[in-house]
Amino acid sequence: MTRTTIAPAETAENTADDVTRVAVSTVIFSLRHDPDRDAPTLVLPLVRRTRDPYEGLWALPGGWLDIAESLDAAASRTLAETTGLAPSYLEQLYAFGATDRSPTRVVSIVYWALLRPDAASTQLIDRTKDAPENVAWFDAASLPRLAFDHNEIVDYALWRLRNKVGYSRIAHGLLADEFTLAELREVYESILGRRLDPANFRRQVENSGTLLPTDRFRTGSHRPARLYRYNQDVELTDRGPLEIRH
């Protein structure tokens, strides 16, 4: 039987026509204040490709799986290497493996995470030092044409996020520990892409038992607004037994 040999991952990219290779990519959602609308906007970081295929197009942060590295570790490593970001957890989203998604055969295991605005506000670190413009935050609702099938991947991640926000405390991943009902509503609005009636929203979350009022208030240019926190006794997530914590 023939023993197989393969060039290092960094150079094999366009030569391995007869082998299926495994890559990891990550979709990191965060919120950025949009001064035009005075409301938060859902954003994600992208990296501009500096070589074929799709040279010059923006793509999700990611890279090749190393032979001695778990999928989770590869997702964290490649995200840190390309953007400098280190979310507190990454969750596996889906494996994309259409035969025509790349010029060579690549199966991409995609991870996703939410990053609170304070953690996302740290400068993105571009490890391709001669081209500091090669990593940037984009509005999730108006992306350019991305490399590979990455537009489809972002659409799927958005669908999962919208689906999950209804039955879990996932919005909390985009908020500080304490928040006003208006801030929580704006997170939901940015994820769902539509306005919610403030009175209905207040009634629904107050009846859900998932929020606890605090004795503190947000003061500023508006009327003081009570701060809430999530009720940790209510288990709303479904991250399950494979949950990853770093």
Place this chain on the structure above:
Amino acid sequence: MTRTTIAPAETAENTADDVTRVAVSTVIFSLRHDPDRDAPTLVLPLVRRTRDPYEGLWALPGGWLDIAESLDAAASRTLAETTGLAPSYLEQLYAFGATDRSPTRVVSIVYWALLRPDAASTQLIDRTKDAPENVAWFDAASLPRLAFDHNEIVDYALWRLRNKVGYSRIAHGLLADEFTLAELREVYESILGRRLDPANFRRQVENSGTLLPTDRFRTGSHRPARLYRYNQDVELTDRGPLEIRH
């Protein structure tokens, strides 16, 4: 740059030490009547391995991803080849990629499906014709030690099934189009692994709006029981935009 060569999938299994290979496996849940308890039991098909690694142990149906084949197609093909089963849909469950899960590096994309008892009652077809005992149904609650990390994979699939049954019509995948409330309750009981109070269960499903009563009744040794069907107007699944239909 070196052009890579690789032996055919069927023989490369134990030689490809320096390359990550992609496999697919499937977890197919169905129900089988347990005469001892006079109740349905959750079962799944397993295939006995006829070569190393783990020769002689039972494993999930599966095989290698072909270079020109999508992940979904590979899951359907390998399931049919090893068991003869062809569920109406397969859903991607999770990608398992721990570095120590196999003697060589293998990333397994795992699919799952539910099969109604009438579809599962067809004889399993063993394609290794000289060893017809090499594929069989097992009680999901009392599996032997399986090959690779397949016990962990089944545990994860069971967790997802139990998690999903609460907020979707997923139990319907194990039932005929019309069913009694007792039959529906027994499906929930077999999935959740515990008894449910019949009166509470009846009240909850009747209040949920997800079931519609029919004019028909199940007759037999017991008091006639009304047949119900799922209300197709209520969208309860979360299979999403990547839903696969064959």
